Amino acid sequence: MTMNIRVLTPDRVICSTTADEVVLPGLTGKIGVLDGHASLITALDTGLLRIKLDNKWTPIILCGGLAEIDQNRVTVLVNDVEELSSLDLSEVTKELEKAALAVENAETSKAKLDTAIELKKATARVEALNYLS
Template identity: 25%
Template sequence: MMFRHVSSRLLSRSLRRSLATEVAAEGGADEAFVTAWKKTIANIEPPKTPLSYMKTRPPTPPTIPTKLTVNFVLPYASQLANKEVDMVIVPATTGQMGILPGHVATIAELKPGLMTVHEGNDIKKYFVSSGFAFVHANSIADIIAIEAVPIEQVDQAVVQKSLAEVTQKLSSASTDLEKAEAQIGVDVLSALNFAVSG
């Protein structure tokens, strides 16, 4: 907000256009932005861009690698870090999505469901509540989930009991808020029940 306020006061409309045009013409990289900024506003340090806070990703390889590198993180922990696997299947909102090495760059929203990580004959299963999968062109997948638990740690009897309780709450809900909260519970617990029983 501060940057927009300062830049709009300091730059005329034509200077803003030329700054944007120069950066776009040079590919939009941080260096191009800084160069264009310094040409236009020499007495103010340029703001940091998101690229300055990110680690450099390896380039897209000329051939498809044999392994997919996966980072699977939660807000409070990292489940997998730079783990090389054969395939990951995530519960995208559009359906189950398999991610293999060489997958096209994609961003997918996750819904409650089963995520599987395949490494040879070993398959690790997690239940994820929601989140996003970011698949990069260089065969790296970053999967960010709000909550996740290894499926073997889930007690099916507890899930079924909880599902019955929230289903009852849904049928007896009187306000829109109660109905929405109960519906979320039914959706998540139904998906969890399906994951542990299948």
């Protein structure tokens, strides 16, 4: 049996499909969702959402939000998503290294928060490209 999944931003529907398995980027770690999962509402971190259908993974980079799981329906409400179409693995690996260095060199609390979010995005980009290749 499959689940229904919808990924929504405030201004558009990113995807509406079925899935055999979903992995969400929770605030305390990854949340795996299979058919028959218990009802749940959870906050999401910036990171990689993975949707598995017919043994193929589809990655989507999320920029924070919420997820509701109820009766084999997964609804993901996010602030924004990043498109994966124009990413190159060597380029995103360099961006990941720069983001990690920026976190180390951040001096103020705000700078640390901002650079940590960029590091999460850069990590998600690398993970997404690894799933696509």
